[in-house]
Amino acid sequence: MTKPIGAIILAAGFSSRFGSSKLLAGLSSGKTVFQQTVERIAEAFPERLVVTQPEMIPQLQKLAPGTSILSFKNADQGMGATLAFAAQQIGDWEGCVVCLGDMPFIKTSTYRRIAELVTADSIVTPTFNSTMGNPVAFGRNLYTDLVALTGDSGGRMLTSMYPQAVRELQVSDQGILQDIDTLEELALYQDS
Numbered sequence: 001m002t003k004p005i006g007a008i009i010l011a012a013g014f015s016s017r018f019g020s021s022k023l024l025a026g027l028s029s030g031k032t033v034f035q036q037t038v039e040r041i042a043e044a045f046p047e048r049l050v051v052t053q054p055e056m057i058p059q060l061q062k063l064a065p066g067t068s069i070l071s072f073k074n075a076d077q078g079m080g081a082t083l084a085f086a087a088q089q090i091g092d093w094e095g096c097v098v099c100l101g102d103m104p105f106i107k108t109s110t111y112r113r114i115a116e117l118v119t120a121d122s123i124v125t126p127t128f129n130s131t132m133g134n135p136v137a138f139g140r141n142l143y144t145d146l147v148a149l150t151g152d153s154g155g156r157m158l159t160s161m162y163p164q165a166v167r168e169l170q171v172s173d174q175g176i177l178q179d180i181d182t183l184e185e186l187a188l189y190q191d192s
Helices: 035-045 054-063 079-087 108-117 140-147 157-161 183-191
Strands: 007-011 046-051 068-071 094-100 123-128 136-139 165-171
Touching: 007 035, 007 079, 035 046, 035 054, 035 094, 035 108, 035 157, 046 054, 046 079, 054 068, 054 157, 079 094, 079 136, 079 140, 108 123, 108 136, 108 165, 123 157, 140 157
Parallel strands: 007 046, 007 094, 046 068, 123 165
Antiparallel strands: 094 136, 123 136
16 A cells, blocks of 8 residues: 655744735635635545644634644744654655645645656655745655754755755646735735
């Protein structure tokens, strides 16, 4: 039996530029940012792990049934620290796709295409019009490097450390560039 490719969903940010929890902001679909993000990821990955701040767990659990949600009390240390914590929890996955909880417009088909390219030694980065986006996938041989991340340096720094491992995937999905940090971005992306 082949080992799974799983999804890590980073949802531990503080939404400081948004003004309130952007994960709980409503979309024109009638869903929240987080709910739509996780539903699309869930269609592509049977194994999913959300990392969030302790106080967010009750709300996020209601929006993501069947998804493991872990509390990370040191989220203020940054995205790198959050990803390092998540990487310690993933067990025997062949690869992990690091997703952001505030990217509700990525198509499920894009997640699937990224997962299909992951090997034990690879880093898969999607690009739209030559611009690198999210999510980024890492093969299991890079987990040690993910666990060593600190501060606000996310997994993307590994693409500079291991350029030979990077496999770029050209996609026609501009959702890979549309993370929501402000109310203006939320309005803009919903109308695009």
